[in-house]
Amino acid sequence: MRALVYFVLKLSLLVVVWCLLWQxxxxxxxxxxxxxxxxxxxxxxxxxxxxxxxxxNFVRLLVTDLVISTWDVLLTIFKxxxxxxxxxxxxxxxxxxxxxxxxxxxxxxxTPGTAVIDVDKGxxxxxxxxxxxxxxxxxxxHVAELSNVIDEFLPTPISEEVLD
Numbered sequence: 355m356r357a358l359v360y361f362v363l364k365l366s367l368l369v370v371v372w373c374l375l376w377q378x379x380x381x382x383x384x385x386x387x388x389x390x391x392x393x394x395x396x397x398x399x400x401x402x403x404x405x406x407x408x409x410x411n412f413v414r415l416l417v418t419d420l421v422i423s424t425w426d427v428l429l430t431i432f433k434x435x436x437x438x439x440x441x442x443x444x445x446x447x448x449x450x451x452x453x454x455x456x457x458x459x460x461x462x463x464x465t466p467g468t469a470v471i472d473v474d475k476g477x478x479x480x481x482x483x484x485x486x487x488x489x490x491x492x493x494x495x496h497v498a499e500l501s502n503v504i505d506e507f508l509p510t511p512i513s514e515e516v517l518d
Contacts, residue, residue: 364406365391371413374420375464394453394508408507412461415503419465419496427466427485441487442471444479445494448501457504462497 365388372387373379430438447458459470459480467485474480484493 360406361395364395364409367406367409367413368394371416374413374417375460405507405509408503412500412503412507415500416461416464419461423466423468430467430485438485439487441484441490442481443484443487443490443493444481445497446479447473447497448478448505450505454501454504454508457508458497458501461500461504468493 368391369384369387372390373383376383430436447455455473455475459473462468462482463470469483470480471483472481482493482497484490
């Protein structure tokens with residue numbers, strides 16, 4: 355019974371994150387989030403399951419990013435693009451699997467003011483477009499933090515192909 359409650363809790367949190375990423379709690383998002391959540395929560399082996407506490411930390415980081423970045427972009431719009439210094443940077447990433455990389459890219463791109471424009475799996479780098487280029491160092495450290503949190507809550511399953 356305890357395992358069932360834990361399963362439902364993890365699935366519910368994944369559905370909420372999915373809807374937050376799409377910024378809508380529509381029936382379509384709830385159903386697709388449940389489907390994707392079921393794929394993530396199913397147990398292929400012990401190391402392949404989602405860890406709840408680091409997942410909650412990821413959700414906290416993502417929601418904080420969405421709120422702060424939305425406010426920052428809103429202020430930029432009201433100031434008439436004053437102080438906008440767009441920049442494209444190349445940044446190394448550390449996800450070990452395609453699932454982790456995909457989640458990192460979605461988390462970065464869903465945040466207003468940043469977008470992943472290219473991923474080079476061969477060099478383990480991605481190119482990001484920043485609305486405020488002066489925040490490059492902060493973005494680099496934050497992407498590393500997001501990557502670490504994703505790695506903690508979604509460990510690489512033994513059966514999944516690891517990126518080179």
